[in-house]
Amino acid sequence: MDVAMRAGAAAATAGPNHATGRSAATRRPRVGVVKFASCDGCQLTILDVEDHLLEIAERFEIVEFAEATSRRSSGPFDVLLVEGSISTPEQAVEIARLRAEAKLLVAIGACATAGGIQALRTAAEHEAFRAAVYPVPAYVDSLATARPISEFVHVDAELRGCPISPEQLVEVLVSLTTGRRPQLPDQAVCLECKRRGIPCVVVARGLPCLGPVTRTGCGAICPAFGRGCYGCFGPREQANTAGYAAALVWQAANPAGDDPNAPMPPPDSRRPVDEADVGRLFAGFNGATAPMRSITDKLGGRPVMPLRATLASPPETLLGGPPRWGAMPADTIKSEDPDGPRG
Amino acid sequence: MGHGGDLRFQVENLTRVEGEGSLHLRVRDGVVEEAHLAIFEAPRYFEALVVGRTPDEVIDIVARICGICPVAYQMSAVHAFEDLFHVAVHPQVRALRRLLYCAEWIESHALHIYLLHAPDFLGYPSAIELARDQRELVNGGLRLKKAGNHLLSVLGGRPIHPVSVRVGGFSRMPDRAELVALRPSLEEALALSQATVDVVTGLEAPAFEREPRLVALKHRSEYPLNDGRIVSNDGVNLRASDWGKAFHEVQVPWSNALQARAGDGLPYLLGPAARVVLAGEQLHPLAKEALVRTGALESIRRNPYRSIVARAIELVHVCAEALDIIDAYVKPEAPAVAVTPRPGIAAWATEAPRGLLFHRYVVGDDGKVAAATIVPPTSQNQAAIEADLATFAPAVLDLPMGEATHRLEQLIRSYDPCISCATHFLDLSVEDAG
Amino acid sequence: MVIGPDTIATTPTQFLPRHRFDDLVEALGEGGRRVVGPTIADGAIVFADLAGHESLPAGWTLQTSPGRALLERLPDGPRESRTFQYPVSGEGIRRFTFPSRVDALAMETAEDGTVRVRVAAPAEPMPLAVVGARACDLAALAVHDRVLVGGPAIDPDYAARRRDLLIVAVECALAGSTCFCASMGTGPEVTAGADLVLNELDDGFVVRAPTAAGERVLATLGLAAAGPDRATTAAAQTAATRAAMGTTAIPADARSLLLANLEHPRWDAVAERCIACANCTLVCPTCFCTGLEVGSGFDGAASSATRTWDSCFTEGFAQIAGGSFRPRHRDRYRQWLTHKFATWWDQFGTSGCIGCGRCVAWCPVGIDVRAELNAIAETAPTPAPIAVPARDTVEAADTGLAPLEFSPATVVSVIPETADTTTLRLATDDPRILAGLPGQFVMVGVPAFAIPPISISRFHPDGLELTIRAAGAATSFLTKLRKGAALGLRGPLGRGWPVADAAGRDLVIVAGGIGLAPLRPVIDAVLRDRDRYHDVRIYLGARTPRDRLFVEEIDALAASDDVLVRVTVDRAGPEWLGRVGIVTQLFKSVRGTGADATAFICGPERMMAATADVLGDLGVPREHTWVTLERHMECGVGLCGHCQLGTRFVCKDGPVFSVAELGEDLRREGL
């Protein structure tokens, strides 16, 4: 189970009072929000629960949240929300320091819980990636791969998703003040899809959908928007990705199903036609997790290293003084050099 | 704080910016010798991660570059591909994409004005403290932000990383009733944004003026969002796909983000100020009226601290245009048209909330991406920020350290830098990968 | 409670011209009645509000095959403009009588400090008319009537929605490749459950009104008689549909086949393909399993519980603190298939499958229940028929309805037992609870928390005791309650220990760990009436000496002459002079336990199974050896479906069972 908190960890907020046993926080729990390699979307979600934001600010003491406040603190934290994957040596050291400061550490989002899309690169490819990305790789320090927080320190709870769900975030905060277990279902997206009465896009349209092997939590928005799930919340419990990938590969070859006189589903560029297409489906934001990885290892789908991604003439690297404002000579712009200055 | 000798000036962690950066200045005898905006956001190598993917997959992936402006990344990408594939989308699709962009601008601008930037002017560490004293003000900002998020959810399923954009159109388009139901919240948002203009115009901005080179999209009839030509206040005028003809990227040793410079190696400025100045005529009448009311056009151009006013005026524009688009909306027969991929170079620029965002993809014969270049606004603004720091820093060095730090951070924040976008970009030449 | 249309003599059929279909819709809508029917949305045929003929899927049909349900234009010809020319819709009418989300409970701590748990009374249901239900949909409705309002517990939400439902059925004019209602004896002919029945012809509909309600609607239309020709055409059409399906889609006596092959290798084979997505259970019109989602504010003073569709294909479905009883897809698929085709008979006297084939068409990987059943039949010997045990389907009437309401209770004292276990002494004036029996349990409600089932560990004239081990959020919260705390109780629930069974016999009581709690009322009862029983021996196991429950009581008991008490612990330091070892080790040093003994056992399932074996070796009859089971429960009254074990609902048929009753089930799905 994702939410496996250490006993008494939430005591700071869930201590019973004399009669009701209801949470009687003697002081507001100190909350920190930090990020590693990520898009900031998950911590932005905290600011996106507009209806609860000010109440949250009253019930919790937000002592560290660089994106939202200038006040900085190094802890200790009752709850530390951690976004992003560990991608540099400095980050590996930093997360260990933060863990020691935090009573509860909650990893939020696909980057923190599964490494994120950036975790698709393998150690073998790392140097090639770095060389391809930066003219002078030496200036850039990064680990061979991007890894989830739980590979470096103990994680008390995980909020899945790319991005996380605002409802689940509030659910976790509420459970901290009430002492109850947050309801973070680990079942397939299909359950929510069916509850909403959305016709299955696999069956009715022949579209590829990761819903059956993906954890619910998003509200089944992709099928609701007429497309297949692409796995934002990562593998559901006991995901049978092998069985499903096999079925998708078969369907790629037999889009109409096994009924000889069945009609073809309406043409759609998103429908897989070969194994590689199916493979790429599993190489998403949670593609580094074992159930997904086991498929891409077989079918491929992880990013192809651009072997010729070296620069004919790398952009010059600037040193020394700061840039100064100045007028741009007209001719430099008007130059119609077809390939631009990069040559 | 004296002038003599060698002064090192460090802001370790920039706060209330999206992502992780730091500022380093070296000043000798009152002259700034070094102004480094260091971005240590860890590399994520997106330009390599999209290689081998289909255009529709790329749209989902590049959104993850930035959780604050995912729509911008989806828009630059989808337009780039549709430009290469000669796709003519349904007029309502085009309109709805503008609406989607409006929604993101509302959310992003409201976030920056109320939660990130306003506390600077009013002397609070964060909107939370600000809310204790001026709850109504912050509540208004949150309602504005929510209006944008709500619209994003209706159009794309969720505010962050929406799921509905695809090459050729949308995977689903809403029923008219779904959009009409949003009118009340958007009408309130319009009113709130008009009030916002007056509030931020009244904020006292540090005296600091310079003559920046401004760059933005410009369209004959629309305020720049997804469409227009790349223009500058000193003569640039290029197709949205031709960014590379006037600008290029460079790497600096102190940052994980590539910087962009003009052909002459000099900095230029993107964002609300650039747009309001260069494309002011295309503002919605209500936004124009607000701009006139402030009489701040000139100070917006010259004083970076006044960008908050430009942002507020754009808020008025996107709220007003959103309402217009909804009123004119008719659900088309099909949400998307069929697309035939063809190999070649797909490039396009659109206007993210914080400035011009350029995408360039090499599409192979298999219809998949072979190479990519993504130039986000913050890496383009980086040089401008450093240039401003170099110019402005001496003026605050006499202040106490804390105050000076605050002023410089406030200056950096006025660009609404989105550092997580600015990092990890891959540079490829056509010939190499084509 | 009895629901459903009052079937009367069928009036002669009439004819509804296609152009007058909207008149029917209008007539149905009389008095603000909501009218729903099939329409096309998101590439499928779904039920939605019916504006009139134009919202029907005219000119479309649905091609269903395993894993596919694809819309297709009707071929040119006389039938090209028909509106019901498709097999079953993607989703039946279940959503309207059994919504995927309904308010179930509202809990709050009232001003006076008491906890109020209100069973959400459904808002006055809007009268509803459903147009386009098929024979299978009606059969499914009949199954739900039995399950949800047939007792002992009545689902108030379903009852309310069901009460004023008008059904216009359509007899299928064609069968999909996934249809097999004829094999299940539920169609395609509409025999019961409909107020109006339509047979669609090219130019309109042959209509008949089996019920008074239907007749009233029909009367307002003033239609002409259908005439023999149309009637004949209609009948022939339905007959052709039946012929197309055949009647042998699944093996004869599938129930016996499955019950005899619960370990068949086919279960492993299907588990490799099954992705446990739960779609089959969610499109199945007879599935009724639900879960509760609890929602509350930051202070947790009040909360609400939403009842949602749940599925036996999820790991959490059979989860208790110790783990899941069905960890593997194999276990889950077997539960689903055996429940539908076999154990449903034992539980409700009917099949759980009505042959609509939705689970076949809407399975993303195209698993076909017919193929799975036939595969087992082909590779297994023809099973000896296993008779369905006679089951009183109106037990509700006799035993009275199971309690749904929660009655308030107050903590009058708290007795710490061990580091993680606490006994709450509760005061209640609910006569039903006070009249509870040893081995029964209550569902315990406090705002903001899930509602756990807790065994009653002692009865008092004015209340009861609950001995609770902190094993999860709710239970650890309960162990933190203080004097004066309020909570709500639903109960007493379940079948208790058959104490009478031990009268005049030796009584052997074996408890492990917290397992002593449900047995303490038995000990109390025995001591109150010691002479009714012969030798009484109590064997207790605990993890360590510190983990023993009710230590003073037990020591006093041991010191008395009334019963024999033996205690053993799994591990201890040198200071412990008592026994160390497992419970079963205690028996051999005591002679006399045998054929004349009745045994009550409670503890971890493995311990109960081992104990039952040893007692069996000593000659204690299996039908006199009783255990009590722990399973996941959301309701405690047989509605949520979570606690099923083979043919049983642990909540209402148990939790106390004899080893003879359970047979292999105990080990098959034990932890």
Next chain:
Amino acid sequence: MSSAQRTGPGAAPTDDPSGRSEPVPIVATLPPGPRERLLALVTRRELDAGATFMHEGDVTASMSIIVRGRIALRLRVPERGAVTILTLDPGDIVGWSAIVPPYRATTSATTLEPTELATIAAEELRAILTSDAEVAAAFLPRVMETIAARVEATRDQLLDLFRGVEVDPW
């Protein structure tokens, strides 16, 4: 009532109060020949409570069958001191290591109550088991039974069935 038996932690667990001169369990149930030849080797011992008559690691001097009383088998565990892993009751065998190489005690044995043992010296037992096939055939299976039972019991203890599951504080 027929069996008013008293026992419980600490109390003396005699199923038959008339205790003295009880037949030797196990041996008493062997066929006459082997029974007599084994009984000839048996010496009965009375031990007070708290007597440790076998020491972990020592050469096992004898095998005993408990006639009356209770014995604790203990191990020394670093940092945890003495741990009682099993207690034995009448009919149980103590010191099976007397016939299993290397003939060294795997636990210490301490009486918890006044205890009567029927003891056979290790060498004599090993001798008769090798020389007297009839005795070996009759007696060894009974020894195996108790050892097997003990292994099984140990397994169940290992499972720690009564352990509370990890409480999660949500």
